[in-house]
Amino acid sequence: MSRAISTNLSxxxxxxxxxxxxxxxxxxxxxWLISICLLVAVxxxxxxxNESNAGKFFDRLPHFFDFAxxxxxxxxxxxxxxxxxxxxxxxxxxxxxxxxxxxxYLFAGLYFPEYFYKMLETLNIxxxxxxxxxxFGFLLCFLAARNLVKNRLVRWVVRRYMEILRAFPEIVIxxxxxxxxxxxxxxxxxxxxxHTIGALGKxxxxxxxxxxxxxxxxxxxVGANWFERVGFGIVPQVMPNFMSYALLRLEINVRxxxxxxxxxxxxxxxELRLSIGRGHQAKTLAIVLLLLVTVxxxxxxxxxxxxxxxxxxxxAFGGKQS
Amino acid sequence: xxxxxAAAIGDFESRYPMVxxxxxxxxxxPLMIGGGVVLYILYCWxxxxxxxxxxxxxxxxxxxxxxxxxxxxxxxxxxxxxxxTTVSYPRFSELGDNPNPDWVIRNxxxxxxxxxxxxxxxxxGERVIATRNGESLTIMIEDDGVKPQGALPKWAMxxxxxxxxxxxxxxxADIIPERVVVSRRFLGWANFVFDTSSPFWNKSxxxxxxxxxxxxxxxxxxxxxxxxxxxxWYNSSWQHGDVWTKLMQTIVMAFMGTLxxxxxxxxxxxxxxxxxxxxxxxxxxTKRFFDFLRSVDMLIWALFFTRAFGPGPLAGIAAIFFTxxxxxxxxxxxxxxxxxxxxxxxxKSVGASPMNVQRYGxxxxxxxxxxxxxxxxxxSNTRxxxxxxxxxxxxxxxKLWEAMRTNTNWHNVAYMVVLIxxxxxxxxxxxxxxxxxxxxxxxx
Numbered sequence: 001m002s003r004a005i006s007t008n009l010s011x012x013x014x015x016x017x018x019x020x021x022x023x024x025x026x027x028x029x030x031x032w033l034i035s036i037c038l039l040v041a042v043x044x045x046x047x048x049x050n051e052s053n054a055g056k057f058f059d060r061l062p063h064f065f066d067f068a069x070x071x072x073x074x075x076x077x078x079x080x081x082x083x084x085x086x087x088x089x090x091x092x093x094x095x096x097x098x099x100x101x102x103x104x105y106l107f108a109g110l111y112f113p114e115y116f117y118k119m120l121e122t123l124n125i126x127x128x129x130x131x132x133x134x135x136f137g138f139l140l141c142f143l144a145a146r147n148l149v150k151n152r153l154v155r156w157v158v159r160r161y162m163e164i165l166r167a168f169p170e171i172v173i174x175x176x177x178x179x180x181x182x183x184x185x186x187x188x189x190x191x192x193x194x195h196t197i198g199a200l201g202k203x204x205x206x207x208x209x210x211x212x213x214x215x216x217x218x219x220x221x222v223g224a225n226w227f228e229r230v231g232f233g234i235v236p237q238v239m240p241n242f243m244s245y246a247l248l249r250l251e252i253n254v255r256x257x258x259x260x261x262x263x264x265x266x267x268x269x270x271e272l273r274l275s276i277g278r279g280h281q282a283k284t285l286a287i288v289l290l291l292l293v294t295v296x297x298x299x300x301x302x303x304x305x306x307x308x309x310x311x312x313x314x315x316a317f318g319g320k321q322s
Numbered sequence: 323x324x325x326x327x328a329a330a331i332g333d334f335e336s337r338y339p340m341v342x343x344x345x346x347x348x349x350x351x352p353l354m355i356g357g358g359v360v361l362y363i364l365y366c367w368x369x370x371x372x373x374x375x376x377x378x379x380x381x382x383x384x385x386x387x388x389x390x391x392x393x394x395x396x397x398x399x400x401x402x403x404x405x406x407t408t409v410s411y412p413r414f415s416e417l418g419d420n421p422n423p424d425w426v427i428r429n430x431x432x433x434x435x436x437x438x439x440x441x442x443x444x445x446x447g448e449r450v451i452a453t454r455n456g457e458s459l460t461i462m463i464e465d466d467g468v469k470p471q472g473a474l475p476k477w478a479m480x481x482x483x484x485x486x487x488x489x490x491x492x493x494x495a496d497i498i499p500e501r502v503v504v505s506r507r508f509l510g511w512a513n514f515v516f517d518t519s520s521p522f523w524n525k526s527x528x529x530x531x532x533x534x535x536x537x538x539x540x541x542x543x544x545x546x547x548x549x550x551x552x553x554x555w556y557n558s559s560w561q562h563g564d565v566w567t568k569l570m571q572t573i574v575m576a577f578m579g580t581l582x583x584x585x586x587x588x589x590x591x592x593x594x595x596x597x598x599x600x601x602x603x604x605x606x607x608t609k610r611f612f613d614f615l616r617s618v619d620m621l622i623w624a625l626f627f628t629r630a631f632g633p634g635p636l637a638g639i640a641a642i643f644f645t646x647x648x649x650x651x652x653x654x655x656x657x658x659x660x661x662x663x664x665x666x667x668x669x670k671s672v673g674a675s676p677m678n679v680q681r682y683g684x685x686x687x688x689x690x691x692x693x694x695x696x697x698x699x700x701x702s703n704t705r706x707x708x709x710x711x712x713x714x715x716x717x718x719x720x721k722l723w724e725a726m727r728t729n730t731n732w733h734n735v736a737y738m739v740v741l742i743x744x745x746x747x748x749x750x751x752x753x754x755x756x757x758x759x760x761x762x763x764x765x766x
Binding site: 041042045046048049050052053054055057060063064065066067070121124127128131167168169170171172175176178179180181182184185186189255256258259260262263269272273276288291292295296299 | 359362363366369370372375376378379380381383384387567570571574575577578581613617618619620621622625626627629630631632633634635636637639705706708709710712713716719722723726727729735739742743746747750
């Protein structure tokens with residue numbers, strides 16, 4: 001691959017040229033090596049995924065858009081009936097058209113449509129677990145920050161503890177609590193909350209470590225104790241960032257609690273799984289629309305609030321933390 | 323000590339009125355937020371009836387289940403018949419077909435079960451003596467029930483016609499007329515390598531090694547090494563083969579999903595970026611497309627693709643691919659909109675074609691950031707792949723969920739959790755190392 005080195009260069013020039021060619025050659029070799037490794041990994045992965053799948057990729061490819069069929073109701077207005085629990089003209093006693101069954105009555109005559117109620121349940125799981133995660137992450141993060149705790153052991157213990165909370169699969173926490181408390185939204189909340197403590201705790205202590213320590217120095221100079229230093233020196237400057245991360249986490253938790261719901265945590269996720277499994281098109285479409293609107297609304301609200309809290313800094317790098 | 327005069331204080335106060343005399347709403351703000359949070363928690367308490375659920379929870383089970391993660395119990399039944407005392411084990415005991423554990427000592431009609439040091443149960447035809455740390459309890463077995471003699475110690479319990487003796491972690495025994503049911507608990511995972519049906523079962527490591535290296539073939543059709551591997555892979559209680567295949571599926575789902583997503587998001591992000599594609603219509607269409615992919619939850623995609631491809635990793639790959647094309651596309655296009663324009667201008671000024679302007683003016687700036695973000699998502703998808711697996715999209719999630727729902731296989735759950743944690747840890751480390759190389763130390 002090496003090009004002939006031009007002879008009309010000075011000896012130094014020849015050396016530089018040779019060195020450059022050597023570097024370029026090595027670089028090219030690395031690129032090739034990485035590309036080949038990646039290619040092998042991709043081919044192997046795809047083959048493996050295809051082999052261990054229930055249906056084979058090319059056999060099932062024509063069915064790729066089958067899900068669209070799951071979303072087409074008998075007539076357009078069925079969606080609104082399903083969404084607002086209005087009686088359906090097609091009602092034949094089956095589960096497919098029994099929309100009014102799920103009404104949650106607040107007073108006689110005034111009801112909450114089933115899916116809105118379930119969505120509220122999922123949202124409450126998300127908000128409550130973010131809140132719990134925020135509170136405990138807040139309490140823990142100062143103990144993990146290098147600039148506040150000089151004791152290495154304390155920092156190490158707190159950091160590993162948060163790491164375990166973060167890495168522990170949510171589904172196992174949910175399953176464990178489901179075995180104790182029976183299936184329902186509370187095990188799901190525990191699972192999401194525990195994960196959130198770890199995730200927020202990590203982000204929080206990184207913020208604390210980047211905090212401006214001059215306020216802390218001032219407080220130390222006037223003899224403030226550790227709690228006063230944290231309370232008056234650190235908290236006011238990190239709070240906007242904390243809030244911003246918590247809001248970001250809320251977006252993730254809305255999705256997480258939907259998924260946990262689908263495996264038995266209740267809420268809208270479970271309804272969706274059942275409805276898709278039973279082939280109830282109108283119900284599925286209603287739930288998908290509701291979820292879509294909710295997720296977009298939560299994302300927009302959180303983005304707006306974050307922009308107000310910390311400005312564009314919140315959008316500089318990475319949209320997703322886990 | 324220096325003190326400041328009243329005049330100086332007044333001066334400060336007049337200079338910073340917001341600090342010394344904040345308006346009422348600002349002073350009440352923390353109180354209002356705190357009150358709001360408390361109210362919300364109370365509302366959730368009522369909404370989910372948390373109190374009732376927590377009170378109705380079977381918390382004593384938590385300890386039992388947690389114990390099952392790292393230990394196993396062996397059951398044995400000691401029957402007292404007129405013909406003599408017999409010791410029997412369940413059919414699929416962890417101890418194999420002909421158990422003869424050293425914690426059960428038989429001496430004619432007398433059976434002694436040892437529960438570690440200073441704890442034992444001595445059984446013969448008409449009485450049982452339970453000893454725990456010096457205290458002992460004699461239980462007479464009569465035709466009309468079991469009769470404990472003297473006061474019951476704390477660790478024994480009389481319930482209807484049976485006495486339950488608790489030896490703590492080491493186990494417990496139910497003394498019922500005619501039989502004693504013993505559950506003896508040991509720390510560790512039983513038969514983790516070979517199950518009881520394997521010819522290698524209950525052999526020490528050196529015995530197995532010598533069998534594999536130089537022993538005669540146990541089964542004529544395959545070598546001992548192959549047989550050993552086969553026995554491990556198909557271990558009936560731990561299902562190593564299945565667990566590892568499912569784990570591999572989870573890893574593949576995260577890897578392929580993220581890779582495909584970043585491959586598709588990469589060109590689309592150029593279309594979506596305002597400063598690169600001047601066509602506002604194309605920008606908006608692509609951006610809304612990203613928003614759509616992102617906002618339809620990963621769960622919805624997973625459920626739909628499970629319908630399309632059948633349960634398995636293809637559904638998982640497709641779900642991660644669709645969701646993350648949206649998220650990565652959004653992140654990528656935002657990165658592109660924040661690039662330094664001078665490099666592009668430089669390349670443009672020497673007369674490069676539009677393609678080359680992107681290739682040499684834009685890509686070198688953003689590629690490390692793009693790769694770093696893709697790695698970040700890879701890492702986070704390894705976690706989410708576990709959970710979407712539970713709805714049927716392939717991987718270890720479903721297996722984990724099923725093992726938990728049986729309520730008896732917590733040791734299998736522990737095994738899978740350990741594997742998942744190890745995978746997450748390894749990938750975190752790899753991705754962090756690669757990211758810090760790509761981005762330089764200060765970014766990550």
